[in-house]
Amino acid sequence: MNADGRKRLNRTPEWTALAKHREDLGEVRLRELFAADPGRGSGHTLQVGDLYVDHSKHLVTDETLRLLRELAAATDVFGLRDAMFRGEKINTTENRAVLHTALRAPRDAVVEVDGENVVPAVHAVLDKMAGFAERVRSGAWTGHTGKRIKNVVNIGIGGSDLGPAMAYEVLRAYTDRELTVRFVSNVDGADLHEATRDLDPAETLFIVASKTFTTIETITNATSAREWLLTELKAGQDAVARHFVALSTNSEKVSEFGIDPDNMFEFWDWVGGRYSYDSAIGLSLMIAIGPDRFREMLDGFRIVDEHFRTAPAEANVPLLLGLLGVWYGNFFDAQSHAVLPYSHYLSKFTAYLQQLDMESNGKSVDRDGEPVDWQTGPVVWGTPGTNGQHAYYQLIHQGTKLIPADFIGFARPVDELSDELKAQHDLLMANFFAQTQALAFGKTPEEVRAEGVPEELVPHKTFKGNHPTTTILARELTPSVLGQLIALYEHKVFVQGAIWNIDSFDQWGVELGKVLARRVEPALTEGAEVPGLDASTKALVSTYRELRGR
């Protein structure tokens, strides 16, 4: 038993019942499930906001779903959810509240952290962002030489990059096409070089996005960007104020860097980095799409927040998606989860989800620090669908691994496309539907033979099917729909972390590499002796120095 009296997850009766149910199901076949229930295709669907969620093609019966919901009840997922929404410090290893939901709360909401309502501060920052975004968009905000800002470069990494970079791509059709917006994250100087080489510094605004304002990659890139700007403009430090703004929780470090505190957009330690792009971290996005569209996106988030908070278990979509992940990871030993959008605009969507999911649930001790003996977060991967079809779908269809997948698509192409390009949309979506069909139902040896295929090729042309997929379909890709999708995955990740009894909101696993990099760097630059360096790293460092000509 844990300190709070919670039994070890895999010894609870609900877990044991699921394990037994899994055994009883044996080789459950989707073909059989559909044959037994002609209404399954429309019956196993849920709606949240604009998202139509089809979960019929899963290796589950009604009994499976009932048992999974019992596991959620036994692990008090909804209790932890309510504690999160109330602002309790459920991130126990950092002693922090987890309140990304407050970032999209309406103005009149009350959400308290340590007895203080945080909603007015959230809206004050949103208003400040809106004012600034409008000034940049209208040309009222000019650079040091008086030129209008035409380029915006966001410098940040992880949660201070992936969210706005992803959302900018997703909402490109809503952006001001006169503005060039770029994202620099990698400490490889090539990233900043390529992002700035064709820009006029006099027309460029840098947004330095860092929750802590101590992240080495970001501060290094921001320092180089400042150097580039001042050198190119032949200007003094006073030029910084017109070309650099900061998004951070750390005003002291921001001032130290030379950014005017008036040009800092604040957020708070109760916003996790990977849950932050709807905070001040979204400033680059807001400049690109405008404050009204940004607010529409926040409304979308809120729709799913409210659904997650209030919908009963049977209709609760984030709960369902979380439970399905638990089903495959813990009872089928699936190792990964593919997210396959059929929209080119979602090309960075899965990369964003990688941090959201893998940094949140890549944990191997429970909330009490006890090692878990059940699988936690999956490897999340994927790229836009049709490209994937010509790359790795082969393995999903005929490989030896079970890879549950989410297919995300839209009924309408974006308005901006020409009629000819809009016409391609049906072909795109035909591929989408064909793939989920092929994955689910496959092609039997008998069907292959009936086509006259020679016997020796029959095994090669057989598709065993039974690959589970969720389909998420919306009418069109709008800012609100993007918000809905992100909140859906945020809460799915939450559900899984709650069941696995892990802290989904810390990220200690990224610390060791950071510390070691700081130790090794002087060995690379100066050949300094690093005490206690292992033999392999030592040899690599010396080979590197040789190749580098040092």
Ligand code: F6P
């Ligand atoms: O990768 C670790 C991490 O702390 C992420 O959680 C975070 O999003 C990223 O680094 C960037 O941190 P910061 O916003 O403080 O620069």
